[in-house]
Amino acid sequence: MTRTLLNIKDLHAEIEDKKILNGLNLEVKAGEIHAIMGPNGAGKSTLASVLSGKDGYEVTAGQVDFDGIDLMDLDPDERAKEGLFLAFQYPVEIPGVSNINFLRTAINEIREYRKEESVSAKDFMKMVRERSKVVELDAKLASRSVNEGFSGGEKKRNEIFQMAMLEPKLAILDETDSGLDIDALRIVAAGVNKLKNDNNAVVLITHYQRLLDYIIPDFVHVLADGKIVKTGGKELALELEEKGYDWLTK
């Protein structure tokens, strides 16, 4: 039987006393790609924030099991160490901290958590060279400060490069397609496809069907008013493109 990586049951969450998630259920198994679509304000990004442990969100009910662990019990960095990755909608700039130093710190902390040996400088640089190719990221960007002075497309590619370096069990891509031109979109999608295997899973949060031409989802979910209101195959995305969301939310 295929392993369940993420199992969300009846999740309720609010921010500043405003309810955003209202009993959300979602199960993601290893080897699967899920797309979560939905109108603005439906709670898509909130879901990403709650799962990754961002400050300011209060979970008022429900459980989230992540590969056998209660995810809500963990600090944000522990969730990452357990293999949860979030590709940010708006990647953050960290002046003066090189991408390489940033990633090496992250990888070594993750390895320490898993009681593994830290990566040698040589092996690490080899990883950087190989995996920056996954998203055709200029090697020069790897030694620049994290996201500083990167174009919108470079930032998004950098997110996927980081994903390639950290090898998460579950990657949540929060509107990774937004702000990308068609060439960059193709590169990012190709990168995600290369990283996908039978042991990991991807959750795509997106507004547009466009991304799903390149990353083919096994399931498409419609999130509205804080819960999943419809689930279907990849053809559902096309239907949504045509009809919009109104017919599902009324």
Add this chain to the structure above:
Amino acid sequence: MANYTEEELAKDLKSQEYEFGFTTDIESEKIPVGLNEDVIRLISSKKNEPQWLLDYRLNAFKIWQEMTEPEWAHVKYEKPKFQDISYFSAPKKQYESWDDVDPEMKATMDKLGISMQEQKKLTGVAVDFVMDSVSVATSFKEKLGELDIIFCSFSEAVENHPELVKKYLGSVVPSTDNFYAALNSAVFSDGSFCYIPKGVRCPMELSTYFRINEAGTGQFERTLLVADKGSYVSYLEGCTAPQRDENQLHAAVVELIALDDAEIKYSTVQNWFPGDKNGVGGIYNFVTKRGLCERNAKVSWTQVETGSAVTWKYPSCILKGDNSIGEFYSVAVTNNYQQADTGTKMIHLGKNTRSTVISKGISAGKSQNSYRGLIQINKNADNARNFTQCDSLLMTDECGAHTFPYIECQNNSAKLEHEATTSKIGEDQIFYCQQRGISEEKAINLIVNGYAKEVLNKLPMEFAVEAQKLLAISLENSVG
């Protein structure tokens, strides 16, 4: 710097309290507390000083008595009781060779990471170790001697090179300069002297480690560094002090003289006891540092200030010669109840003189951190240039960051630029790091070190590593 890994940082982070908060039991010779002419005569005679130096001290004492303690700095503290301080303390035993050095003192040096054995073998750093007020060990003398470089304790310089000391002592920081410089000139105990001959490039970083190690002892170091024409030297000054409950006064004077075409790079990592979490204890650090640049000369100050309860320090450059260059790179960290008022003065006198000021303040806890800088362009300083950037990073809502930039310009050909920013450490930055598996504490280190990188990069490698550790230790549990 790349060699210093984050794991090492993590290990360093494990010690929560002040890392170098230990004391060494060594018999010390102290003179009674209090300050008057007799005490100064006693200091001078204990050190077998010549008459001219005693006269210099007595004159400074007269000047000091006429002065009042400055109050313009943005700091609040209980003023030292100058009559309750003992003005001379020296380890009793004197050593002929390194082998004779007290094992306990060696252990202290080991804790500070400057084991002499290693120094001798590997590092290429010559150390003039000052414990309390008298230098006890100097290494690499022979090698430096081959190049006729003089690097010794101030007392030795008075004895062996009186003509140099007499010529330059007080030439950049006169006794009349300020209250604490006058006090230092009257009672300075020891310090370092360095002379680089004409055209000589000093092949190693010269390093002095200071350590205050005697309860109730004021520390009055005197450093005099002369780079003769066309020479180069990089000088490192590092400071640690044992944990104390009472305030200790430190009033050092550092004078740098860069003659024509000479270059002096002076780096400091200052890590004196900052007081405890409630603001009890800690060092008062009232220091006068100034460099004089002759034609085409360059003086570059780099400082990482993490310690002391109260800091009052403005390493400055007098750009006297045409085409001379002054630089000031500073990271000042304050946490808990620490107060720092620090910055620089760039005095442009010569033509085509240039200065650069990069100041990075980091305030945490309930601390107050001020940048105070003066850029002065005199009327003959044609085509002078200055670039000043002062950034402040706030870690909590209760700390303060202040900027007091002064500009006096008497020459219309000058070009002055001033940039300033103030920001609070970004929660989104911390979260971004955490989402990649980096713990909050380490994320803060990473972000702060990135913020200070421009300055840290100016430090010699071994100091950069130490400085990164210090930033981490100083800012533990500091985000609010």
